[in-house]
Every structure is written in structure tokens, then in C-alpha cells.
Amino acid sequence: xxxxxxxxxxxxxxxxxxxxxxxxxxxxxxxxxxxxxxxxxxxxxxxxxxxxxxxxxxxxxxxxxxxxxxxxxxxxxxxxxxxxxxxxxxxxxxxxxxxxxxxxxxxxxxxxxxxxxxxxxxxxxxxxxxxxxxxxxxxxxxxxxxxxxxxxxxxxxxxxxxxxxxxxxxxxxxxxxxxxxxxxxxxxxxxxxxxxxxxxxxxxxxxxxxxxxxxxxxxxxxxxxxxxxxxxxxxxxxxxxxxxxxxxxxxxxxxxxxxxxxxxxxxxxxxxxxxxxxxxxxxxxxxxxxxxxxxxxxxxxxxxxxxxxxxxxxxxxxxxxxxxxxxxxxxxxxxxxxxxxxxxxxxxxxxxxxxxxxxxxxxxxxxxxxxxxxxxxxxxxxxxxxxxxxxxxxxxxxxxxxxxxxxxxxxxx
Amino acid sequence: xxxxxxxxxxxxxxxxxxxxxxxxxxxxxxxxxxxxxxxxxxxxxxxxxxxxxxxxxxxxxxxxxxxxxxxxxxxxxxxxxxxxxxxxxxxxxxxxxxxxxxxxxxxxxxxxxxxxxxxxxxxxxxxxxxxxxxxxxxxxxxxxxxxxxxxxxxxxxxxxxxxxxxxxxxxxxxxxxxxxxxxxxxxxxxxxxxxxxxxxxxxxxxxxxxxxxxxxxxxxxxxxxxxxxxxxxxxxxxxxxxxxxxxxxxxxxxxxxxxxxxxxxxxxxxxxxxxxxxxxxxxxxxxxxxxxxxxxxxxxxxxxxxxxxxxxxxxxxxxxxxxxxxxxxxxxxxxxxxxxxxxxxxxxxxxxxx
Numbered sequence: 001x002x003x004x005x006x007x008x009x010x011x012x013x014x015x016x017x018x019x020x021x022x023x024x025x026x027x028x029x030x031x032x033x034x035x036x037x038x039x040x041x042x043x044x045x046x047x048x049x050x051x052x053x054x055x056x057x058x059x060x061x062x063x064x065x066x067x068x069x070x071x072x073x074x075x076x077x078x079x080x081x082x083x084x085x086x087x088x089x090x091x092x093x094x095x096x097x098x099x100x101x102x103x104x105x106x107x108x109x110x111x112x113x114x115x116x117x118x119x120x121x122x123x124x125x126x127x128x129x130x131x132x133x134x135x136x137x138x139x140x141x142x143x144x145x146x147x148x149x150x151x152x153x154x155x156x157x158x159x160x161x162x163x164x165x166x167x168x169x170x171x172x173x174x175x176x177x178x179x180x181x182x183x184x185x186x187x188x189x190x191x192x193x194x195x196x197x198x199x200x201x202x203x204x205x206x207x208x209x210x211x212x213x214x215x216x217x218x219x220x221x222x223x224x225x226x227x228x229x230x231x232x233x234x235x236x237x238x239x240x241x242x243x244x245x246x247x248x249x250x251x252x253x254x255x256x257x258x259x260x261x262x263x264x265x266x267x268x269x270x271x272x273x274x275x276x277x278x279x280x281x282x283x284x285x286x287x288x289x290x291x292x293x294x295x296x297x298x299x300x301x302x303x304x305x306x307x308x309x310x311x312x313x314x315x316x317x318x319x320x321x322x323x324x325x326x327x328x329x330x331x332x333x334x335x336x337x338x339x340x341x342x343x344x345x346x347x348x349x350x351x352x353x354x355x356x357x358x359x360x361x362x363x364x365x366x367x368x369x370x371x372x373x374x375x376x377x378x379x380x381x382x383x384x385x386x387x388x389x390x391x392x393x394x395x396x397x398x399x400x401x402x403x404x405x406x407x408x409x410x411x412x413x
Numbered sequence: 414x415x416x417x418x419x420x421x422x423x424x425x426x427x428x429x430x431x432x433x434x435x436x437x438x439x440x441x442x443x444x445x446x447x448x449x450x451x452x453x454x455x456x457x458x459x460x461x462x463x464x465x466x467x468x469x470x471x472x473x474x475x476x477x478x479x480x481x482x483x484x485x486x487x488x489x490x491x492x493x494x495x496x497x498x499x500x501x502x503x504x505x506x507x508x509x510x511x512x513x514x515x516x517x518x519x520x521x522x523x524x525x526x527x528x529x530x531x532x533x534x535x536x537x538x539x540x541x542x543x544x545x546x547x548x549x550x551x552x553x554x555x556x557x558x559x560x561x562x563x564x565x566x567x568x569x570x571x572x573x574x575x576x577x578x579x580x581x582x583x584x585x586x587x588x589x590x591x592x593x594x595x596x597x598x599x600x601x602x603x604x605x606x607x608x609x610x611x612x613x614x615x616x617x618x619x620x621x622x623x624x625x626x627x628x629x630x631x632x633x634x635x636x637x638x639x640x641x642x643x644x645x646x647x648x649x650x651x652x653x654x655x656x657x658x659x660x661x662x663x664x665x666x667x668x669x670x671x672x673x674x675x676x677x678x679x680x681x682x683x684x685x686x687x688x689x690x691x692x693x694x695x696x697x698x699x700x701x702x703x704x705x706x707x708x709x710x711x712x713x714x715x716x717x718x719x720x721x722x723x724x725x726x727x728x729x730x731x732x733x734x735x736x737x738x739x740x741x742x743x744x745x746x747x748x749x750x751x752x753x754x755x756x757x758x759x760x761x762x763x764x765x766x767x
Binding site: 364365 | 450451456662
């Protein structure tokens with residue numbers, strides 16, 4: 001039991017070191033934004049897929065925004081995917097199509113497998129361009145975003161691209177403010193540090209792009225994946241393509257406003273991520289492919305982030321059990337020092353990362369909210385652990401995954 | 414002190430330390446002093462002319478008065494709504510821009526000239542200039558910002574601190590320091606020794622070029638075309654005169670020999686060199702440094718993540734398909750022409766030939 005606990009502490013320490021490395025890189029390292037200066041070019045034709053399942057609250061905003069971007073109109077086609085919607089989503093899309101002839105080609109999906117990956121896969125029949133961008137329906141792209149997102153594809157090594165997600169409904173309640181923290185840390189620090197260090201920036205499935213030839217080369221969207229973005233990241237990596245991150249390509253999104261919606265979202269992400277870990281983890285680490293050593297290691301650690309929640313829980317339980325068992329470590333003083341050091345700096349790593357992200361964003365006041373992150377952390381660790389456990393037991397319980405679409409909170413337009 | 418009291422005290426103390434950080438957190442949660450989303454400007458296009466267009470709109474209400482000044486050959490002064498003083502110049506006379514002693518002067522007002530203007534040497538303009546006519550600046554002048562409705566010529570060793578825009582051509586004599594955004598709707602010409610950061614014009618000529626060259630760019634290949642990709646883990650050397658009909662990605666160094674042609678795009682993780690007369694139909698990307706030899710032709714964007722040097726006679730983009738050349742540090746030899754944007758995040762320099 002003691003050695004298991006030590007193993008867990010070592011594992012957690014690896015992730016802690018990773019947090020610190022990323023944060024220090026963002027604060028003091030060389031920052032890579034190689035494609036952001038491309039403002040003039042022979043812009044390629046692009047298809048923009050907008051995944052929409054019962055999105056009547058938000059679909060108008062994104063279609064309006066896309067009709068106002070500064071990308072050459074004759075080179076941009078918007079394909080809203082009305083994915084088996086039972087509300088007015090389809091009608092709204094059709095109205096936009098009539099108002100903007102030739103610029104929108106709707107894809108009404110009335111049947112088939114549920115989930116975003118399946119919808120994207122079916123919609124690919126309308127895609128003829130080499131560059132494909134993907135948005136969720138709650139996003140509001142600014143005027144210059146499409147050019148920024150297309151620019152990295154001038155690099156023949158780039159197969160996937162991710163922009164920065166910025167919550168719009170930040171001030172609604174404590175949850176939205178905590179999610180704003182999470183996004184800041186995740187994008188402003190984590191993703192950009194991975195970009196800087198030549199590691200594995202993650203495709204997020206929205207405010208994102210993919211090269212059609214690369215996508216076809218890896219077999220298209222994986223409709224069996226619960227998180228098609230993670231799945232895509234790793235299949236591209238294994239096939240020798242890079243996914244790049246552009247921190248300055250920012251786009252507003254709507255974050256969940258209730259804990260129930262948030263927990264469902266988190267559990268879906270955890271299951272999808274773990275699915276990718278099972279499918280690609282060992283292959284990434286030991287397989288014969290073109291990923292570099294640092295990509296292999298970072299990619300594997302990235303795949304393991306959701307597994308760390310139950311691992312940490314187990315660590316707590318083990319520590320508690322050992323305490324009541326009266327077990328003393330062989331080298332008590334060293335163990336005590338190690339645990340104290342971890343308690344002083346290790347647990348603080350994620351907080352440090354988020355505080356640094358807020359500093360980089362010049363949002364100083366909101367750092368005051370950092371102590372509440374304990375609450376978000378607690379909810380996450382139990383939700384993700386529950387998701388991992390149910391996933392582990394699924395073959396026994398024979399439970400089927402039910403796709404929960406993230407609920408929207410904007411007033412109906 | 415008995416044990417019970419000590420326990421209670423320690424619990425209270427621990428509770429206090431635990432709840433203390435939540436006090437500012439609660440205040441922020443309730444007051445929402447910083448509860449707005451990050452400012453993602455929905456209309457942001459990254460347009461180089463953003464400030465110059467804004468300034469043009471700023472002075473627009475004064476143009477009627479300026480026309481009157483021109484008609485009367487007079488000048489006038491006044492105050493803008495934001496409190497800045499302005500100076501309307503309705504005649505071609507630089508005496509108003511000189512100090513009483515006729516020595517180097519500082520013009521502290523926003524200068525708005527209605528006719529062609531030739532400025533004396535050594536004048537500092539800490540505020541913007543609007544020129545309705547031709548603008549010829551003296552040597553060693555310092556401009557904060559400058560807008561010219563016609564051609565703009567900056568005298569030798571002049572400095573632009575924030576931006577300059579010419580509706581006509583913008584020409585900078587040798588050794589100018591051009592910080593910030595420099596743009597023209599027609600053409601920019603920078604002589605040798607000029608330093609720059611961000612330039613944009615349909616045609617940017619660096620140093621002495623061979624006049625209006627014909628558009629000899631290769632056949633335009635649509636960048637959305639699917640081209641096969643050659644992926645190399647080590648260094649790669651493409652032989653002189655070779656024609657490569659795919660995209661090339663190399664994780665090491667890449668050298669493309671003289672006269673070779675790549676029908677796709679090129680990416681190197683390490684140093685990338687192009688020999689003389691190389692043609693690349695797509696983009697040219699280096700995650701490190703890049704040296705482009707003389708008389709090359711690159712159609713797509715050219716990006717180096719560290720340093721870039723471009724030798725004489727090279728053409729980047731074409732009049733029909735302008736492009737972007739970008740690196741933190743760029744050295745461009747005289748005789749290079751860029752169609753579109755030339756952007757050195759840290760510093761660009763036009764290097765003297767020979």
C-alpha cells in the first residue's frame with residue numbers, strides 16, 4: 001500500500017512539474033506565433049462546418065458573425081449541420097441560406113448515429129476544399145478570425161489547428177467564473193506552452209481546422225469516438241502531421257451555467273479522452289511513427305490527464321488508510337519532507353498556472369477568486385472519477401453511452 | 414493551558430487561515446469588479462491601415478476649413494474636441510514650421526497641410542500630420558504619424574514612430590527608421606539603410622530595383638490544391654535545376670540548389686537555404702532561420718521563426734497574388750521586391766549592396 005502511494009505521488013509530481021514547466025515557459029520563454037502575421041495571401045478556398053443539434057438559441061449569432069468575416073466571399077462556404085434538430089434550428093439555417101445565396105449550403109441530417117463526430121463525418125460529403133474549419137454553434141467568430149485560422153495551413157506540415165476559446169458569459173455565476181479560469185489556464189498557458197515547446201497542442205473540435213488530405217489520409221472523422229477532437233489530434237500525430245495552436249485567434253463561446261450541465265460535459269470529455277488513451281496511448285509511446293520523443297512523452301501525459309482524477313482519489317484513500325493502519329514509512333523523515341514539499345508547491349501548480357494565465361490576460365482582479373477553484377477541483381475530481389469508473393465497468397454493466405448535448409443558456413433569438 | 418482549549422484554539426486558527434483567502438474571493442464574486450469577458454474585438458481585422466483610417470476620420474471635420482485656408486493662402490489654428498491643438502496650413506511655406514531662430518524646431522500641434530509641402534530638415538512632429546497634397550519631408554525629421562493623400566517622401570535619416578500611410582507612393586530616403594505600420598495604397602520604396610517593422614503595399618521595392626519589372630511570377634498554382642507531401646526526418650539537399658512536384662517537409666536542414674523549382678510548399682525545421690534562381694510555387698516556412706538566394710521567386714507566404722535574409726533580385730508574391738513575408742528579424746538586400754506585406758516583428762533592415 002505504501003509503495004502504491006509513493007507511485008501515485010511520483011505520478012502526480014510528474015504532472016506538477018509539467019504544470020510548472022508550462023507556466024514558466026509562458027512567463028519567460030520564447031513564444032511561437034509563426035502564422036499570425038500572414039495578413040496578405042492568395043487565400044485558399046475554405047469550408048466552415050457548424051455542428052448544430054437543437055441550437056435555436058445560438059445558431060443565429062454564429063451565422064450572422066460568419067456572414068460578416070473578412071474572408072473573400074467567393075472562397076468561403078459555410079455548411080451548417082442541422083443534426084437531427086427538433087427545434088427551429090433547421091428553419092433558421094434555411095432562412096439564412098435564402099438571405100445569403102451561394103454562401104451557405106445547409107446539411108440537414110435526419111437520421112444516423114448520434115454525436116458530433118458522426119454528424120461531421122456525414123457532412124464531409126459537401127466538402128471539396130483542402131482547408132476545413134469547424135465551429136460549435138455557440139461560438140461567435142470575430143471579423144478577422146477565418147483568415148487567422150486558415151493561415152497555418154500554408155505550412156505543409158500542419159494537419160490540424162486550434163484557436164483560443166474565450167467564455168462570453170463569464171459574469172453569470174460562480175461556475176462561469178471558474179470555467180473562465182479553467183479556459184484561461186488551459187489555453188493561455190497549457191496550449192501555448194505546448195506550441196512553444198514543440199509538444200502536442202490539442203485539437204479542440206471547435207475554433208479549429210483540419211486539412212482535408214490529412215483527414216482523408218487518417219480515415220476521416222471517427223464516429224465511434226466520444227471526443228472526436230482528441231481522437232483527431234492523435235491520429236494526425238501518428239500520421240506525421242502537426243496540430244498547431246494559435247493563441248491570438250480568439251473566439252467567444254458560451255460556457256455551462258449550471259453544475260449539472262457542466263458535470264455531464266466533463267464526464268463526456270473524460271470518457272472520450274480515456275477512449276483515446278486506450279486506443280493510442282501505447283502506440284504513441286512505443287510505436288513506429290514519426291512523432292518525436294518529446295511529442296511521445298507529452299502526448300502520453302496529455303492522454304492521461306483524466307485518469308489522474310481517480311488516481312489522485314486513490315492516493316488520498318491510501319494515505320488515509322495508511323495513517324489509520326499506523327504504517328510508518330521506512331524513511332519517515334524523507335517521506336515527511338517529500339509530502340510537505342508537495343503540499344507546499346505541488347498542489348499549488350494548477351493555481352499558479354491559472355494565476356499566470358490571468359496575468360498574461362491582464363485580468364488582475366479576478367485572481368481574487370482563485371480560492372474557489374478548490375470547489376471546481378473537487379467537483380471535477382469526483383465527476384471524472386465517476387466517469388472513469390463507469391467506463392471501466394461498462395463491459396460488465398453493458399451500459400451504452402448516451403450523448404448529452406451541452407445545453408445553451410442564451411435567450412431564444 | 415489545558416488540552417481542550419489548545420485544541421479549540423488551533424481549530425479556530427486553522428479555520429481562520431483557511432477562510433481568510435475567501436474574503437477577497439467573496440468580494441470579487443459579489444461585486445464582479447472583473448466579471449467581464451476578455452475583450453475579443455469582434456471587428457478586429459488586423460488591418461494595417463486601422464490607425465491611419467481613424468486619423469483621416471478624425472481630421473475630416475477640418476477639411477472644409479482647410480480648403481478655405483488654401484483658397485486664401487492663409488493658415489489657422491484651433492483646438493480639436495479632445496484638446497489637441499491643430500494647425501491648418503493653406504500655403505506652401507515652411508516658415509511656420511521653423512522656430513524663431515530658424516534652427517531645429519518642434520511642431521507640437523497636429524499639422525494639417527492643404528497644399529503640396531516641402532518640410533525643412535530637423536523638425537520633430539510629436540503629433541500627427543495630415544497632408545492633402547504631395548509631401549516631401551526634410552532630412553532627420555521625426556514624425557509620430559503621417560497621412561498623405563498623395564505621394565509621401567521621407568528625407569534621409571528620418572524617423573516614423575507609430576505609423577505612416579500614403580494614398581500614393583511612399584518613398585523613404587536612405588537610413589530612415591520606420592517603426593510601427595508603414596503602408597501605401599500604391600507602392601513603398603525604401604532606400605538602403607532603412608530600418609522597418611511592418612510594411613504593406615501592392616508593391617514594396619527595397620533599395621534600387623530594376624524599374625517596373627514584368628510580372629514574371631510562375632504560373633499561379635491554387636494553394637488549395639491537394640499536393641502530395643514528402644516528409645524527411647533528417648537534412649535534405651535538393652539538387653540544382655531539379656523540379657519537385659510535391660510539398661516538402663524536412664525535420665532537419667534544407668538546401669534547395671540553384672535553379673530548382675518546387676511546385677508545392679516547403680517547410681524546414683532547421684536552417685533553410687535557397688540557391689540562386691529557385692522558384693517555389695507555394696509557401697516557404699522555416700521553424701528556424703532562412704536565407705533566400707538571389708533572383709528567387711516565391712509565390713506563397715514566406716515565414717521564418719527566427720532570422721531571414723533575402724538577396725537581391727528576389728520576388729516575393731506577384732502583382733496578381735500578393736503575399737506575406739514575416740520573421741522576427743529580416744535583412745533584405747537592395748533589389749528585392751515584395752508584393753503585399755513585409756513584416757519584421759523585431760527589426761527589418763534594407764542592406765546596402767556590395
